[in-house]
Structure formats: C-alpha cells, structure tokens
Amino acid sequence: MSKFHKKQGNANPTISTASLPDIVFMLLFFFMVVTKMRDTELKVAVNTPQASELTKLEKKSLVNFIFIGRPTLKFQDEYGTKPRIQLGDKFSTPEDIPLFLEKHKVTVSEGFKDRIITSLKVDGNVTMGIVSDVKTSLRKAGQIKINYSAKKRDRTK
C-alpha cells in the first residue's frame, strides 16, 4: 500500500507537451507525402461529365493522362477555341500519342507494362470526332485499356 501512497499530494498535475511537436510533425509529414501538387499545367479546360459506373484507378504510376478540351482563355489567341489534345504539358495531335505512350512505358517496370491504363480526361462539351481520332491512335499503338475520366453520380432508377 505504501508504494501507492508515496507520491500523492505533491505531484505536479501538468501533462508534458514535449511530444506534441513530434505528433504534429508526424501528421505533417503524412500530409506532405500524400499531397500531390499538380505537376502539369492544364492548357485546356476540362470539365469531365458525370457517370455512375466508375472504376478507381489504383496505381498512379501505371496511368498516363490525355487531356482533350478547348484551350483556356490564355491560349485562345494562339490556338483558337477548337478542341485540342494536351499530352504532358503541351498541345499535341493524335500522331504524337505513340511517342507519348512510349515515353511513359519506359518508366514502368517490366512486369507491369501490360497493366498500363490511359486515362482520357475529356471535356463533356467536346464532339466525338477528336475523341475517336485519339481512340484510333491508341488502338494502333496497342494501348487498349482506357478509362474515361468522370465524376461520380448515382445510378439512374
């Protein structure tokens, strides 16, 4: 009994906050690692349509992105308002797609090359002509797994 009674009375009831910075830093590093700053500047306006049957893209390193949309205000003087394709950070044509895919492919390790997915981020207000051209080009390049990027909505009844 005496063991438990010893400290009572004169204990200083403050919680040590010395480890608080450590905890906060841990959280901080977590968010810093998780955060992905947008690395490519979007030169085309892309507002993807809504869909209900969505699949999540799991491995970011296996995905390459093709943007299709109208050039943003900044680039309209130079490129007009007709829908354009953006690969990486520049305006492109469907003929540039094979090289673009190849450049991405070399960054992927050998066993995963057949699991590469191309994500098409296409503005809803674009006509299918340019999308078809991209699709044909992808098929010719042997990239047949694609993903039409879309926002989540509920399934219609």
Added chain:
Amino acid sequence: MAKRSSRNRMSNEINAGSMADIAFLLLIFFLVTTVIAEDKGVLVKLPPWSEEPPENMKLNTRNVYSVLVNAQNQLLVRGQAMEIKEFKSHTIEFITNPQKREDLSEAPTKALVSLKNDRGTNYATYLEVYNELKAAYNEIWEDQAKKRFGRPLEDLNKTQREEISSSFPLVISEAEPTKFGEEK
C-alpha cells in the same frame, strides 16, 4: 568573468513550446491545400487494331442491340428513337428477355451491343449512353449474384464473379463513327 557567470545562470535550453504552433501552422496549410486526387472513370477495353477489315459475321438480327447516337445527340435504339431515361431498362429487357419474346435476344450469351456515333456527337452524351449500358449489365450481374449465391456482387469471389459475367458477357462493339456534324 562576469559574463560567463551570467551565461551560466541562464538556462541553455531553447524554448520548444512554440514548435508545436509552427508545426500546426504547417499542418493546417497542407490540410487546406491538399486535394486528394480522385481519379475515377469508366473503364473500357478497346478492340485491338488490325489492318484487315473485320470478318463479316452472320449475326441473327434479333441478337443485335444496335444503338446509334447521332450528331443531334438523339438516341436510336433498334430503329426506334428513345429517351435516355428508358434506355437502361430497355437494355436489361433485351438481354435477359424474361418473356422469351421472339424479337429480343435468344440468350444473354448471344446478345451483342453495337454502338455507333457520329463525329459530331457530344462526348457527354456518348459517355452517358456508354455508362447506361454498363449500368444495365452491372444491374443484371447484381441481380444474378443475389439469385445464385444470395449475396451482393462485391462479396463474391473471383470464380463466382466469372461465372456470372460469362453467362451475361458484356460485348460492346463500336463501329467507326460516321462523319456527320464534325466541328470545323
């Protein structure tokens, strides 16, 4: 000498009390600026490219579900104009053919969806139609999962899933788009 004694009197620890504040500030900054990128979309497998024209397959017309989306974003299903709202239930009826009607598909395994669009078709409309087709199949699969295994589709294992998807295979054939309504 006096200097040294005064230094000794000072506690030579840096006050770390404000460290937490600084860290919190950074933390909140990152919390606010983080957008956890949500990349979701409709997964599609394109047919591989071949130089030769495809073989002319003899298909029974009752098994073909032809869907046309024209440059005015109107939907034509098996020769009839249709609203997008009715499209999914119509598709489900065609595939499963519960009343064994003569003009709908013989069997779900024989059903084939043929999707065609114009170059002038709006992308949002096209994706919506594609999405409804996928939704129709997903609904059938979920239904079958309940019927056959008494469990929702996501709880089934791989072989069970394959059993369902092989008896209701999703076959969408996409024709080359016609040149109508191309944006100049």
